[in-house]
Amino acid sequence: MTILVAGVGNIFFGDDGVGPAVAAALAQEATDDVRIVDAGIAGIHLAYDLTAGCDRVLIVDAVRRDEPPGTLVLLEPPDAAAAGSPDPHGMELHATFAYARALGGELPPIAILGIVPENVDEGIGLSRAVAAAIAPACTMVRRILHDWQTRGAACGAREKETV
Numbered sequence: 444m445t446i447l448v449a450g451v452g453n454i455f456f457g458d459d460g461v462g463p464a465v466a467a468a469l470a471q472e473a474t475d476d477v478r479i480v481d482a483g484i485a486g487i488h489l490a491y492d493l494t495a496g497c498d499r500v501l502i503v504d505a506v507r508r509d510e511p512p513g514t515l516v517l518l519e520p521p522d523a524a525a526a527g528s529p530d531p532h533g534m535e536l537h538a539t540f541a542y543a544r545a546l547g548g549e550l551p552p553i554a555i556l557g558i559v560p561e562n563v564d565e566g567i568g569l570s571r572a573v574a575a576a577i578a579p580a581c582t583m584v585r586r587i588l589h590d591w592q593t594r595g596a597a598c599g600a601r602e603k604e605t606v
Contacts (some may be wrong), residue, residue: 444592447497447551448584449482449489451504451536458512458560458573462503465558465580477588486539493540494548499591501584502536505573506557512572514559515583519552556583 450466452459466481473479478497482489493500508516536555543550558580561570569577 444476444498445496446477446588446591447492447495447500448477448479448588449492449500449502450480451482451484451489451502453484455565455567457562457564457566457568458558458570459505459563460567461505461558461560461569461573461577461580464569464574464577465503465556465584468577468581469584472585476592486535487542490539490543490546490548493543493550493553494546497551499551500553501587502553502555503580503584504536504555504557505560505563506555508557508559510559512559512561512570513576515576515580516557516559517554517583517587518557519554554587556580556587 448466448469450462450464452462454460454463463481463483466479469479470481478492480489480492482492482502506516506518508514510516540550540553558573558576561572
């Protein structure tokens with residue numbers, strides 16, 4: 444089984460950069476079966492990665508929720524393949540998924556590990572609450588990868604953790 448872990452977000456907008464921060468923290472744990480990439484805001488590159496023959500995808504991104512900053516939320520997007528219209532310049536995940544489908548690729552099962560942001564204003568650096576969530580997010584990524592690799596666990600399990 445091949446798995447893509449993609450950190451998504453814009454490092455120039457505070458906590459929106461949490462996906463790339465988690466990808467950087469996990470980068471040395473990549474294997475032949477697990478690719479870890481900092482997808483940043485390059486939706487078109489992520490679309491190509493999604494169609495490159497991986498079996499599952501875990502996206503790490505800031506996700507707005509009515510939860511305290513730093514809360515981790517694991518979710519599966521509802522019908523991600525059908526959402527949005529193809530836009531190679533779009534930075535929204537639904538547009539990236541739609542563009543991957545427009546390329547003729549079949550999307551693998553996708554789960555999103557969301558981290559609730561505190562601040563997504565212009566500026567570099569994570570808030571204290573979100574920075575504290577990086578280690579627990581890495582632990583959750585490892586747990587998800589272990590489940591997928593050993594038990595073929597479904598993406599649909601929803602969890603929430605506050606750090």
